[in-house]
Amino acid sequence: MKRTLVVCVVLLLCASVVFAQASRERAEQPLKIGYFVSTLDNSFHQSHSVWAERYAAEEYGAQVQVFDGRSDVTTMAENFDQAYAQGMNMVSLHIWQGESIRPTALEALDDGMIITSYFDKIPELPVPHIMPGExxxxxxxxxxxxxxxxxxxxxxxxxxxxxxxxxxxxxxxxxxxxxxxxxxxxxxxxxxxxxxxxxxxxxxxxxxxxxxxxxxxxxxxxxxxxxxxxxxxxxxxxxxxxxxxxxxxxxxxxxxxxxxxxxxxxxxxxxxxxxxxxxxxPPKETAIARIDLMMDVYNGKVSQLDAGAEVIYVPNxxxxxxxxxxxxxxxxxxxxxxxxxxxxxxx
Amino acid sequence: MTVLTTDQEGMKQIKHVSDSKGTISNLTFIIFAMVGVLVIVFTIASMIVPRFFDLATMSNLLVQQSELIIIGIGVTFIVITGRLDLSVGGVVAMAGVLSAYFAQANTRAEFSLSSGLGLPYWLAVVLTLICCMGIGAVNALFIVKFKIASIIVTLGGMSLARGIAMIIARGAQRNVGLPPEFGFFGRFSIIGTINLAVCFMIVLVLIALFVEKKTVFGRKLFLIGSNKTAADLSGIKTDRQIAQLYIISSFLAGVTGILMASKFCSGNSSIAGGYEFDALVITVLGGTSIHGGFGSVICAVIGAFILGILSTSVNMLGYPPASQLLVRGFVIVIAILAQRYALNKRNV
Amino acid sequence: MGSSNEHILEIRNLVKDFPGVRAVNDVSFNIKKNTVHCLVGENGAGKSTLIKILTGAYQRTEGTILLRGEEYSARNPKEARDNGIATLFQELNVVDQLTVEENLTLGLEDTKFGFIRSSTKIKRMVETLKDIEPSIHPKHRVSRLSVAKKQIVEIAKAAASEAEIIIMDEPTASLSEKEINRLFTIIRELRKKNVTVIYISHRLDEIMELGDMVTVMRDGKHIATKPVSEVKDRSELIHMMIGKTVFEEYVPRETSSMEPLLTAKGISNSKLKDLSFHVNKGEIIGFYGLVGSGKTELASALYGIDRYSGEFVFKGKPLKGGPSDAIASGIALVPEERRTQGIFPNLTIRMNIPVMNMKHITKRNIIRDHLDRKTAKEYITKLNIVTDTTEKELSKLSGGNQQKVVFSKCLFADSDLLILDEPTRGVDVGAKSEIYSIVRHLSEQGTSIIVFSSELQEILYSCDRIYLLFDGVLKAEIKNGPDVDTAKIIHIATGGM
Missing domain, CATH: 3.40.50.2300 (Response regulator)
Incomplete structure (x- = not known):
């Protein structure tokens, strides 16, 4: 019993230290962007991920982390939880059957995370959305x-x-x-x-x-x-x-x-x-459009939640x-x- | 010490024992019956489908079915022994992707899909066939050594082979940086649309028919299918034969995969979807019994053409895919029911 | 003939045609109530067809059947059962995975709202079973029971469902002598309880012992129906059935001077206990024992199917490997279960015969058609297999002819040692006698033969030396001869000393 208590206390202490560290870092670090793709096995997705990293760094000094969904619905949902836990400032989602992440997404929005989506909409979550213009x-x-x-x-x-x-x-x-x-x-x-x-x-x-x-x-x-x-x-x-x-x-x-x-x-x-x-x-235009859209929300040019907002097309x-x-x-x-x-x- | 009792009526007349049935054997009967079905289907298609009755359509049919028939040879042999091979479709895809991967130039760096091992094409083909036989060997190991039902094992084999294809082609296709000779088999044309796959098919079917009818290997297929225990007790190494069959079947699927990849100039992981079931359907549709001990490669050929005429007709008439499935299902069920009915009627 | 109401079943001018064959040809006879009525005839005589008409499996072509004086016709086995005709087929109709009780009530479950409820019916079934054979526990799984006990379960089921006629098709085919006696007691009990038994068997001794009436059929025709008491002896029956040579009696031979071919040293496994014996060249050896005595296990060990410790020395070399090695070294087996182990049912005679020695019909692994056909024809003639063509599927031959094909297979293997496991089970008298003379002939040509059998007659007819097996142990070795004490053999084989 005593030992359990001690362990708990130690854990608690550790957690608070890490948390403090994390929040301090948040202020100092550049913007962190979670960039979701359905699968990196596809050369198009691979290319626009590379473009996204390059463009975000050059244009906004932001840091892009790519989340590979591996063509798997569960992995995609887990990726979102992880992006939230890692304290991403903004995410551009590419998640199939996004119903399951909706509650977490709402929580993240409250926390101030910027969310946009690409290709597949998150049902009943009217965040700005980008589609390939076919x-x-x-x-x-x-x-x-x-x-x-x-x-x-x-x-x-x-x-x-x-x-x-x-x-x-x-x-x-x-x-x-x-x-x-x-x-x-x-x-x-x-x-x-x-x-x-x-x-x-x-x-x-x-x-x-x-x-x-x-x-x-x-x-x-x-x-x-x-x-x-x-x-x-x-x-x-x-x-x-x-x-x-x-x-x-x-x-x-x-x-x-x-x-x-x-x-x-x-x-x-x-x-x-x-x-x-x-x-x-076009991988380049796709990446630019996805990064820009998040920055537009960040800068207040586009509203984060707007049920009436139109889909933005990246012309092919x-x-x-x-x-x-x-x-x-x-x-x-x-x-x-x-x-x-x-x-x-x-x- | 002999008890002798004689009876005039009981005396059996010494009869001449003939080589033939007088009538034809059950197998010949079924083959004729299915040829009949084929003729009927062909006649109907010729009447209702515009431009169906045309030499070009026939040659298209031959081309379109040749790949399935090559696979059907191995599957028929396995079905005759009373087992199944559902891994063939996956092996076709795997062979296509591997042959492309092995042959792709290894000089391109950026994207993994456009860079392969850069081996000479002949070596790529040989290695691919060896890998395919590996899948067959895995099937054989589980079926023969661990005595697991072939349907389960080969379903696993199907996923394994298809999975390898998916991983190596990243769920897409490898068609960049292939050497020019990669397309040789596919481009090779004898006359019109008749390509190398058709030639292979004809040669392989002839060989298979010879093996089936005239060799000990072929005879053993029927013995195993009819009664495996009796075959074992008669000194036949049934396990070895079954293992060989699975390796042969995967080899033939590999050949098909290489031919298809060459035809499309692409190692495509989504290719030959549903081939395992199509191969089984043509086998059974042609009259080979799923219970084993009865059938012939010629049955698969007939089945393939019946099925081919159906899908070609539906394509040519421009019917939606759902109706295609419906027509197929309907004809398959009717044909198989008719087969069983005719056999039962004959064997009362 | 008595008044018609003492006849439970009257068959009048019954005809059944199959394409090309008249299987039952104008048959008329009556079956008296509460009797054991035996039906005998060679395989193919029409017994089975007749029975199948009675049980509704076949429809007659012509003729009338009166059941209790009324017109009777069953369209399917269920209708037959509803009319009080139950059948005990050679292939038992029990489900191994269920308990005895569940088997008894299978198909008669009383359901209420879709649930099975235990009813008076079940109780009656269990009672009946207890009456017949108290040693069978109703809650035990059927898979644990011996063939004999499974049969008794089926009989109980028939009896309890108030069947007035129970048809038994070769019920003793796989029973030991002791079990047969038990079965006979049960049948006699049934007769007292208002049941008529139609009894089909190839074993004429049983008929002489058990039957009240006997009907002989031959080639689809009715030959005679008479009380068993009026039948003089077996040979009279045999005369009526086939009218030709029957068993040659055993002529004692001196075999000890022959050179040894096979020596078994301390063969043991889970079923066999330290068996040692020898077989001389040209000798016929019999292993006699009841079902479960280890006969089949010994045959399996010798043939390389089952594992064992100890050693078989054959032609001076120890045996090892599986059946293919056994065949290669000159051993062939006629297995116990013809249908599941011996024949290739849907293949032709031509394809069945050369299986064990393909080399003789091939050249570089390619089958020589003329040799293939010649071989088939040769053995059809040699073993008198009744068929008009080499291209007949085995499933269409009678049991006796199927067994002759199995023999042909083994003979074609050109072996020095032939193992025969229950070689004449389910084979008609005529074929039996032919098989015995083949065996004799082979041994005269120098082939050694081991016969495993639970039919003592069979062993006594053919074997030079007899080993008695009981519970996996070799109990005695007896030299066959006119003075052999059969009572003593049975005594030993049933566990006595």
Whole structure:
């Protein structure tokens, strides 16, 4: 009994010393920013985390700590508890199914922590929110594809199709619907075949494209809604003697993709490939927007809680054969954004 | 000292013992029946799906099913012994990712996904196949040595292989910095869409049919599947054979994974999702019995084409994915019920 | 013939057709109330089909059956039970994981609001069981009971459900002599309690001992029905059943001069206690003992299935390894359980026969088709397997023919020592006699044979020397001959000294 008491007292003393130390440090230290990503396994997330650290240090002298959610809901929630316990001044969350952290978040807000969210909203917690702006790029790609097709083949009516996720809300609002509108804005009489399911992956996309093109050889615009589907889409077309262009002039079809990894950058500027554009996620702009938003709240430019506040979009980047002037420009963009050192391909 | 009692009626006539059934064997019967189903499905598809009845569609079908059929060979052999292999889909993904990882240039520094081991492609292929056989060996170890049900073990094998693929490809794909020869198998085309996978498939099916019908190895599959205890008591090293089968099955899945990665020029961790079940479905759909001791690789080929015609038709008609599942489920259930009914009727 | 009301069952012109076969061909006979009515015939004579019609498993093609004078037809086994016809199948219908009591009431549970409640029915069941066999505790798990006791549980179930007819299909197939006697007492008791027993057995001695009436069937036809008291002897029955050569009686041979082939030294394991014995070349050795005496365990040890301490020296070298090594060194086993250990049921005769010696039908591991077929044909002829084609699945053969295929397998292995574990269990008389002559023939050609059997007749018919096993211990070694004292053998094998 006595021993327990002594241990308790000692612990208490230690805790108070540490606490005092911590609060003293808080005043002296630069701003501490918790930067959440759903998973660091993804090169885009990896890149914008690097950008966030760099930008916050250079611009605000702030210190960024990256919290890796590891694609796991529990880890994400635990990360939040830890960020709070570590006394972060501000956090930019990327947490799936955020209901569970809501009570802690409210407590943290009371404590003066600044909270913003990215991509996934925290339900019923109206903190400022940032989203990748997919819709306008998708619209642009639809528009450009239709224009280019009409320019190359004014007599062949547009028949277009999308492969990916027919029933996914985010994909529908960000990709399927705006792409459709983009094509229709140029060619109101275009025939639309809808979104075909290829959610199982590249092999699925391969089969679907083969079957579609077999039944409708007149398909001439294809939106392949993710890069891991495009690796199936293009070989399927090529095996059927398509997927090619005559020095940048469409022959059989125009393909648009999403994510724009390096392989796609190379292929887009290949004058003999029919993959001609992709929607790239820009790591640098994403990081800047997320850091700036927190600073805006910190400086009182944006209110911390506002149920009526609008979502802020970070526009994605369109990488395209007809968008960038040269391949060098696209390569430079890629290298800067992803911190890579790729060389300009020769064709 | 002999007790002899004779009876005119009791005298048995010495009959000629024939080699054949007079009628066909149950297996041939089922194979014909399923070919019949295939013809019916084909005819219906030709009638209702525009441009289905076309040489290009046939060649697409061949290409699309060839990978599944290669996997189906190993799975059929295992199912004939009365066991399952659900790890094949995961092994396909793992093989694809590993072959890319091994072959990727090791000069790129910044991002781990674009940098691999930089091995020559042939070595990458060999190492990948060895790793795949490793998964098969793990399956075999637990099934044969620790006597754990194959469905449980290979479900574990599936997660293990898929998990390795996920880790190495970080849940995405490796397609940067691959050597040009990586795409060789995929680009290789004989005529139209007919690619190397189709050639491999045809050769492997022929070999498998020979093994199944004409070799001791093939005969033992049926003996083990029909009665493992009796096989053991008859001096057959059943454990060794079963272990070999799992390694062969994983090897074939590895071959498929390498071919697919080459076709897509990408080591993709999400590839071949659900292949383990598709491979099982084509096997059983074609008439191979899940209880063991009955079946043939040719059944898997027929099953694959029945399934292929269905999904191609649904794709070509542009039906939503839900209806695709529904049609598939419906046809599979009907076909298997019809099979059992026909066999029971025949064997009363 | 008496008045019809003393007949509980009257079968009139019954016909059952299967594709290509008339399994039951215009059969008519009556079964008297409160009798033990025996049904005999070779396998394939139509007994089983007839029984299956009675129990509702098959539907007749033509004919009438009168039960208690009224038209009877069962569409399924449940309807048969509801009509008071219970059946004891060869494969026992008990659930090992449940207790005796739960087994008794399985399918008859009284439920109230979905809960099982103990009712008068259960009590009656337990009472009946206690009457029949007080040593079985109702709360014990069935898996702990011997086959014989499981059977008794089933009989109790039938008796308590007020079945008026109990059909027993080969009930003694896996029982020891003592258990058989107990079963007979129970059957006699049942007869007193207003139960008619239809008794099917290949063991003619049992029929002579137990039966009141006997019906003989052959090739789907009814041959005769008469009181057992009017049957002169076994051979009269056999004559009616098959009408051909039956067992050759044992002719004493001098075997001690033969050179030894197998020597067992101090074989022990959890079931066997320090067994030492020897087998000479060309000799037929019998191991006689009751169920549980360690026969099967000894066979398993010798064949390399079970572990043991001690040593088997075979052809001068110690045996080691599993069955494949045993086969390689020249030993083959005809296992106890034909269906689960011997045959490959859904494969053809052709695929079954060469299993133990694939080398003889292959060249560089590739099967030579003509050898494959030739082998099958050869053994079909040699062992007189009744089939019209080598391509018949084993599951479609009768028990006797299946056993002949198992023998073919072992003979094709070309072994020097053949282990036969209960070689004629569930085999009809004709096939039995053929199997004995095969065994004799083999030994004359120099093959040594060890027969493990719980049928003394079988041992006495064929063996040169007999070892008596009781509870894993070798109790005695007896030279077979005309003056062998069977009473003494049974005395020793049942634990007496």
């Amino acid at each position: 819709a306008e790029i998708s619209f642009e790609m639809g528009r450009i594809a239709a224009e280019q097709w009409i320019q190359a083949h004014p007599n062949k009516p547009i028949v277009f199709v999308q492969v990916g996720w027919p029933d996914h809300e985010g994909v529908t609002t960000g990709r399927s619907q705006p792409f459709y509108e983009g094509v229709m804005s140029v060619a109101p009489d275009a025939e639309y075949l809808g979104v075909m399911d290829a959610s199982r992956g590249a092999d699925h996309a391969f089969n679907v494209i083969q079957d579609l093109v077999q039944t409708r050889p007149d398909i001439n615009i294809i939106y392949s809604q993710a890069d891991n589907l495009t690796v199936g889409t293009m070989p399927a077309l090529r095996q059927m003697g398509r997927g090619v262009m005559d020095n940048g002039v469409p022959l059989t079809e125009i393909v648009a993709s999403v994510d724009c990894p390096w392989t796609e950058v190379v292929e887009i500027f290949d004058p003999s490939s029919s993959l001609k554009m992709s929607m790239g996620l 980047t369109l990488i395209g054969y007809w968008t960038q002037d040269t391949v060098e420009e696209a390569v430079a963009w890629y290298n800067e954004q992803f911190g890579e050192n790729e060389t300009v391909p020769t064709y």
